[in-house]
Amino acid sequence: MTNIEAAPAPDFDTVVIGAGFAGLYSIYKLRSLGFTFRVFERGDDVGGTWYWNRYPGARCDSESVEYSFSFSEEVQQEWTWSERYSGQPEILRYINHVADRFDLRREIQFNTTVTSAKYDEAKNCWEVRTDKGDEVTARFLITATGCLSVPQIPDYRGLSDFKGQKYHTGNWPKEGVDLKGKRVAVMGTGSTGIQAITAIAKEAGHLVVLQRTPNFSLPAQNALLKPEEIREVKATYAAIRKRARMSASGNVYLGDSMGKTSALDASPEEREREFERRWQIGGARLVVAYKDIGTDETANGTAAEFVRKKIRQIVKDPKVAESLCPTTYPIGAKRICLDSGYFETFNRDNVTLVDLKKTPIMEFTPTGFLTTEGEFQLDCVVFATGFDAITGPLLAMGIMGAGGRKLSEKWQAGPRTYLGLITAGFPNLFMITGPGSPGVLSTVTCSIEQHVEWIADCLTYMRDRGYTTIDTDLQTEDAWVNHVNDLADATLHVKANSWYLGANVPGKPRVFMPYIGGVGAYRKECEEIVADSYRGFNFASQGKSKTASAGTS
Numbered sequence: 321m322t323n324i325e326a327a328p329a330p331d332f333d334t335v336v337i338g339a340g341f342a343g344l345y346s347i348y349k350l351r352s353l354g355f356t357f358r359v360f361e362r363g364d365d366v367g368g369t370w371y372w373n374r375y376p377g378a379r380c381d382s383e384s385v386e387y388s389f390s391f392s393e394e395v396q397q398e399w400t401w402s403e404r405y406s407g408q409p410e411i412l413r414y415i416n417h418v419a420d421r422f423d424l425r426r427e428i429q430f431n432t433t434v435t436s437a438k439y440d441e442a443k444n445c446w447e448v449r450t451d452k453g454d455e456v457t458a459r460f461l462i463t464a465t466g467c468l469s470v471p472q473i474p475d476y477r478g479l480s481d482f483k484g485q486k487y488h489t490g491n492w493p494k495e496g497v498d499l500k501g502k503r504v505a506v507m508g509t510g511s512t513g514i515q516a517i518t519a520i521a522k523e524a525g526h527l528v529v530l531q532r533t534p535n536f537s538l539p540a541q542n543a544l545l546k547p548e549e550i551r552e553v554k555a556t557y558a559a560i561r562k563r564a565r566m567s568a569s570g571n572v573y574l575g576d577s578m579g580k581t582s583a584l585d586a587s588p589e590e591r592e593r594e595f596e597r598r599w600q601i602g603g604a605r606l607v608v609a610y611k612d613i614g615t616d617e618t619a620n621g622t623a624a625e626f627v628r629k630k631i632r633q634i635v636k637d638p639k640v641a642e643s644l645c646p647t648t649y650p651i652g653a654k655r656i657c658l659d660s661g662y663f664e665t666f667n668r669d670n671v672t673l674v675d676l677k678k679t680p681i682m683e684f685t686p687t688g689f690l691t692t693e694g695e696f697q698l699d700c701v702v703f704a705t706g707f708d709a710i711t712g713p714l715l716a717m718g719i720m721g722a723g724g725r726k727l728s729e730k731w732q733a734g735p736r737t738y739l740g741l742i743t744a745g746f747p748n749l750f751m752i753t754g755p756g757s758p759g760v761l762s763t764v765t766c767s768i769e770q771h772v773e774w775i776a777d778c779l780t781y782m783r784d785r786g787y788t789t790i791d792t793d794l795q796t797e798d799a800w801v802n803h804v805n806d807l808a809d810a811t812l813h814v815k816a817n818s819w820y821l822g823a824n825v826p827g828k829p830r831v832f833m834p835y836i837g838g839v840g841a842y843r844k845e846c847e848e849i850v851a852d853s854y855r856g857f858n859f860a861s862q863g864k865s866k867t868a869s870a871g872t873s
């Protein structure tokens with residue numbers, strides 16, 4: 321470690337990048353602990369994911385009462401969600417409410433994109449530069465950049481010649497888009513596409529759905545929350561949150577939905593009843609109806625077939641129904657989609673499904689696109705084609721660690737972290753919901769709060785002991801990465817080409833990025849590591865390095 325004693329103090333203790341859920345809670349925490357900080361945010365207001373994803377039909381697929389902050393009992397009591405699954409406008413109003421209530425905008429510099437972040441070993445600080453010409457230094461760098469914030473638009477021949485409107489759902493214009501009566505195509509049938517297609521079909525003159533791979537989608541069974549439901553939640557909020565924190569996914573509001581028995585021990589009639597019961601309750605609970613749906617292909621097949629049967633019942637045209645039936649990967653191996661009438665949409669006269677596996681797009685033209693079957697004339701194309709997930713936002717910022725090593729070089733073959741929180745050789749860099757943590761496999765607000773609190777505790781621990789540097793070593797990191805891989809390999813998740821594996825981005829290494837052991841197990845591991853004097857973390861102060869596990873008091 322370099323001696324930093326004589327180095328001038330950095331401008332701030334911390335720079336935080338991003339002002340969505342993660343950034344806002346970081347502000348709240350850092351401020352309450354007396355740390356100095358600056359926050360940079362690309363958008364012109366708070367909200368992160370919910371600021372950018374304003375596409376028609378945008379809605380949360382976690383229950384509203386859980387997809388929210390738990391850190392303030394006052395906010396929990398004063399805010400009332402109107403629907404079981406909130407729409408984007410309501411979530412953005414909520415985020416704004418929290419920002420206003422705690423005066424969180426004060427330290428945020430909006431409309432500012434971080435263009436580089438370089439660790440200066442001599443000064444033991446991060447030098448952060450932005451597109452607005454800022455150059456600030458901070459002892460610590462915290463990325464709160466979200467996991468799904470770098471939109472992907474495929475590179476089709478002729479796309480730049482298309483004269484109509486083009487939008488990506490993850491970068492939807494703030495002023496909205498009038499699609500009334502227009503000829504619209506939506507490309508992509510993931511969670512986003514399924515929501516957008518259902519909503520746009522009601523508005524467009526004609527909608528063409530461009531599907532490459534059909535997806536398993538379950539009914540959300542969204543509804544207005546009743547006053548008695550809200551009263552009950554508010555009366556028991558503390559208990560709900562406590563259970564969520566130690567659960568598999570952070571989603572426990574309607575009871576523990578994880579089945580305890582094997583699908584193969586149930587008779588076909590019992591399974592049918594259980595799947596139907598869960599289909600009617602709504603949400604993703606059908607895919608955990610039995611304990612082995614996520615791990616055993618035969619068990620999984622029973623749930624997959626139930627959903628295919630539903631699709632065939634709902635969609636009137638048998639050919640269209642067949643095209644909509646997923647058959648090439650296990651149910652739940654990709655993120656399960658929740659819908660509000662998606663399959664019914666294909667019974668509308670103004671909706672056409674183009675199965676790109678059967679009739680691929682040859683090229684876009686100035687007025688539409690050409691498939692192997694013919695030409696489609698369009699006014700507008702909506703790309704619901706996903707994101708360079710999890711690592712994309714981190715690699716987009718030009719992060720350079722010790723010795724000028726680029727993060728993009730270190731992660732060339734896939735991300736490597738310890739707990740998804742730090743990565744060796746990039747001292748004092750903390751990632752909220754980084755790769756190797758459960759973030760995207762959970763009610764993300766639950767995971768965000770855990771990470772922010774963990775980081776805040778760690779910074780306090782360091783301040784109390786005069787430590788100025790935190791890092792880990794490759795051995796610790798390798799062990800964590802292997803653990804994350806082992807957990808994933810024991811599931812069927814690795815059998816689908818999903819964004820969890822980076823499979824949606826051409827050239828991205830195929831590595832299962834999230835920790836799949838569950839938020840409760842992960843939290844426990846994090847707590848045990850802290851209790852064991854921050855096992856695996858190396859701290860240093862004033863030029864003296866110290867391996868935490870050797871004892872730190």
Ligand code: N01
Pocket residue numbers: 379380381382468474475507508509510511512513530531532533655676704705706707819824
């Ligand atoms: O993205 P996706 P998303 N030509 O990557 C298709 C979260 N989310 O934005 O499957 C044609 O899942 C691609 O096809 P294929 C949620 O975690 C949350 O929908 O690769 N098609 C796929 O159909 C979700 O999982 C909420 O063959 C192309 C689609 O585009 C995550 O965001 C709401 C193509 C991309 O699906 C991402 O979902 C919405 C090409 N070249 C989303 N390239 C909440 O409610 C890609 N596709 C919280």
